[in-house]
Amino acid sequence: GAVVSQHPSRVICKSGTSVKIECRSLDFQATTMFWYRQFPKKSLMLMATSNEGSKATYEQGVEKDKFLINHASLTLSTLTVTSAHPEDSSFYICSAGLAGGPPIFGPGTRLTVL
Amino acid sequence: GESVGLHLPTLSVQEGDNSIINCAYSNSASDYFIWYKQESGKGPQFIIDIRSNMDKRQGQRVTVLLNKTVKHLSLQIAATQPGDSAVYFCAENGNAGGTSYGKLTFGQGTILTVHP
Numbered sequence: 001g002a003v004v005s006q007h008p009s010r011v012i013c014k015s016g017t018s019v020k021i022e023c024r025s026l027d028f029q030a031t032t033m034f035w036y037r038q039f040p041k042k043s044l045m046l047m048a049t050s051n052e053g054s055k056a057t058y059e060q061g062v063e064k065d066k067f068l069i070n071h072a073s074l075t076l077s078t079l080t081v082t083s084a085h086p087e088d089s090s091f092y093i094c095s096a097g098l099a100g101g102p103p104i105f106g107p108g109t110r111l112t113v114l
Numbered sequence: 115g116e117s118v119g120l121h122l123p124t125l126s127v128q129e130g131d132n133s134i135i136n137c138a139y140s141n142s143a144s145d146y147f148i149w150y151k152q153e154s155g156k157g158p159q160f161i162i163d164i165r166s167n168m169d170k171r172q173g174q175r176v177t178v179l180l181n182k183t184v185k186h187l188s189l190q191i192a193a194t195q196p197g198d199s200a201v202y203f204c205a206e207n208g209n210a211g212g213t214s215y216g217k218l219t220f221g222q223g224t225i226l227t228v229h230p
């Protein structure tokens with residue numbers, strides 16, 4: 001079946017550094033991918049829609065200059081957290097899906113900013 | 115039992131019992147609904163989905179019921195097993211349709227604990 005992978009699975013960084021998270025669709029192409037953020041014991045919150053070959057669409061309240069999204073190919077979207085701070089520590093999850101079907105989620109990336 | 119505010123609702127059952135997890139959604143225009151299971155430290159795993167032109171759909175050991183009149187969705191798990199212990203989320207697509215089936219709004223989630 002269709003699988004979505006993420007890399008890295010967990011990352012620890014110092015405050016002020018930037019971190020890149022990759023989301024890949026395996027065995028299928030995804031013109032659209034989605035990035036979510038999940039704080040402990042909370043639900044998933046959509047951050048942005050990643051569009052292949054065009055700009056990402058951000059949800060209200062999400063800073064586009066802070067969370068850079070690049071969708072350069074039909075199987076890869078990247079989320080870069082720029083100048084990360086402790087409040088950016090969270091579980092970042094991407095999803096993709098075949099048209100008309102349920103979105104498939106990646107395994108998530110645990111970001112810890114010290 | 116249930117709790118409000120900062121805590122996720124919880125449901126504790128004995129192995130072999132049937133479980134019912136409820137969800138209220140807000141967007142009356144939503145036409146696609148999904149239940150996901152999330153284990154600790156992992157991404158959500160698809161369980162079952164239903165479109166707004168249906169009120170019931172069955173899978174293996176799971177049934178989803180949709181009541182559009184009161185905007186309510188439920189997930190029934192038959193013969194619950196310890197491996198079913200996880201957080202369960204309902205999600206709606208807000209009638210995004212087309213290629214945006216992936217743009218989901220998630221419910222707050224319910225913690226299911228199954229005791230052997």
